[in-house]
Amino acid sequence: MHATIGEIDPASRIGQRWWHGRHSWTPPSLGGFDRRRYDVEPIDDATAKRYVESMHYSRSYVAASRRYGMFIHTGDGRDLVGVAVFAIPAQSRVLTNVFPGLEPYRQSLELGRFVLEGQPQHGRRPPGQIDRAPGNAESWFLGQCFRYLADDGIAGVVSFADPVPRPVAGRVLFPGHVGIIYQASNAVLTGRSACRYLTVLPDGTGISDRALQKVRSQHVGHEYVERRLIALGARALRAGQNPARWLPDALNDVDAVRLRHRGCLRYAMLTSPSARRRVELRLPHHGMGRTAYAVGTLRQLSDVGVVGMSYPKQVDALP
Incomplete structure (x- = not known):
């Protein structure tokens, strides 16, 4: 059967979390994040794979290059409450189309999985209860990952946000997202991946x-x-x-x-202030009634009016 479905409303700013394949939401307004309670460090592939496959809705892993875990300190030690996996995409042009001057896999990677622990019970949060990975944890976690990546020579990261929900058997397995965490990290929206059909x-x-x-x-x-x-x-x-x-x-x-999938939103992120000054990006701009591309550093592109695409305020359903 063929079908066309709409996309998530991008107006919401709440954070998405996962618990054994089910999503929950964490409004930043609830607060509760104290960075002193957390550590971020590299983790082995088996640990990352086990966490992602147990928590993420897709139950699938990626070709990992770098893996980082976010740990919360507890009275009994510490627990893993988040995993970020920076991956090797199937084709190098996923990276070189965005960062033409960086060597793919050695200087640029794709953020393949970013999973934070959600509510054990899918549904409404009990009054006064705060998640173990509360609102605003994701931006701090991603920033710590970027520190490790920059020290390792990784200057550019490409990530995709899938705005198409996955309704299954009367419930929404994956509600879709438009990359709020990437926007909070000063990512540049470079466009969409190719329009395609999904089975x-x-x-x-x-x-x-x-x-x-x-x-x-x-x-x-x-x-x-x-x-x-x-x-x-x-x-x-x-x-x-x-x-x-x-x-x-x-x-x-x-x-x-x-x-029918209109394509994922594609973001470019730079891992350090130095990278933001020197790394060249390939960004779209509109002129003469068509889309063209310009290459340069953020400053060079900004000087000629090329700043990437506006963050989505409305994601239209497919015609």
């Missing part, structure tokens, strides 16, 4: 067109995709059956939906 499964996760093609051609990784579909109720691929013919039936068996 969304009943559990709210998606399968990329690349993964679907692996099944059709039986390339490396096809078994994982087939197992996911079978676990959700698809009939198994029989011996000798054409995988390209099996796939549409399998997607129909699990009630997968093809959604």
Whole structure:
């Protein structure tokens, strides 16, 4: 089935949190964040993977390059309440299209996962209760990560905000977001990723067109995709059956939906004052009735009136 859905209203400024796949909200106005109670430090891949897969709605991990954890001090020691994973995207142009002068993977990375602990019980917060990762924790956490990255030679970070909700079985698994945390960190909005279709499964996760093609051609990784579909109720691929013919039936068996996606909002962030002075960005500007691109430092671009796109005040539904 094909469908088109609208996007989240960007007017809200509340923070998004996760607890075992369910989202909750933390208004900054509640306060409660005291940086003296927290530490941020690098963590190993197994710890980051375990936390992200247990907390994030997608239950999926990324090709991690750097991983950082945010810990809260408790009476018994300290607990992990947030994880940031800076990743290696599938294609280097994800980075070079934004930071043309930085060496991808060595001087620039993608923020692949940013997960903070939410309410154990999905729903209304009990009166007076404050999250263990309260409002304003995310901007401090991201700033501490940038300190580590800058010391490690990483000057530029690209991140994407997905404004399209994922409704599943009568509830919203993922409400969408427009990158409020990135805006609070002086990120530059550079545009959107490519408009595309997503194949969304009943559990709210998606399968990329690349993964679907692996099944059709039986390339490396096809078994994982087939197992996911079978676990959700698809009939198994029989011996000798054409995988390209099996796939549409399998997607129909699990009630997968093809959604038209207008593209994620793409942000560029620089990890230090030095990087903000010297790193060149590629930003869009409008002239002669079309979109063109200019390359330069933030100061150079600003001097000619190129400052990136305005932060979204309204995200329109697709036509």
